[in-house]
Amino acid sequence: MFAEVIKLSFSLFYNDPYSLTKIDSRLISGSRAKKSWTKVLKEIIKFLILIFVISIIYYIIIVLFGAPLSTHHEETTMLTVTLSTLTFVPPCLHLGVDIALSLLTGDQPFKNNIIAEAMSRNIKLTLMGTWLGAIVLPLDWDRPWQVWPIPCVIGALIGYMIAHYITLIKVLPIIADLPTFTCVK
Secondary structure: OHHHHHHHHHHHHEOOHHHHHHHOHHHOOOOOOOOOHHHHHHHHHHHHHHHHHHHHHHHHHHHHOOOOOOOOHHHHHHHHHHHHHHHOHHHHHHHOHHHHHHHHOOOOOOOOOHHHHHHHHHHHHHHHHHHHHHHHOOOOOOOHHHOOOHHHHHHHHHHHHHHHHHHHHHHHHHHHHOOOOOEOO
16 A cells, blocks of 8 residues: 555656656646545545445455355455455545546556556456465465465465556656656645
8 A cells, every 4th residue: 555655646746747648647737626525525435335345246256256155254355355455445546436446347448548557457467366376275285374365365465566566667668758857846
């Protein structure tokens, strides 16, 4: 989460319109108007409802993929909360609730937006890491790290980390082309 806060603060303090249109089209100065408290409250309520619904959907999908249904409720809920936090919260912070939901459903609202592409990559690699982490579950090694859902959580975190490294590699040439770093005063 700390990385998401750093990325959000960078986009708020950086003040070069040319590079901002390259990085994120909604960050052009003047396009980010102050929202009223009612709109902010509606966004927060929408976020809370959607994170709850997404958690339920993740729980159902995890059970359909073979998680124990009658036992291990807490462990499955922990995996669900981890996946919801890694796949829905960062896109909501950077792009808003509606665009985050469209990214989560597989829709691509922006084609040339690096932040939307990075969030989509984070979602895909986190879910793929979770799925690949389940490979070690049926092995009969009986190690403590093989207990449900530890491999899936570790796989999700590794997938999330790999997605961030890929994003860093793709964004470095853009950052290198920027003339100077100016802060908003």
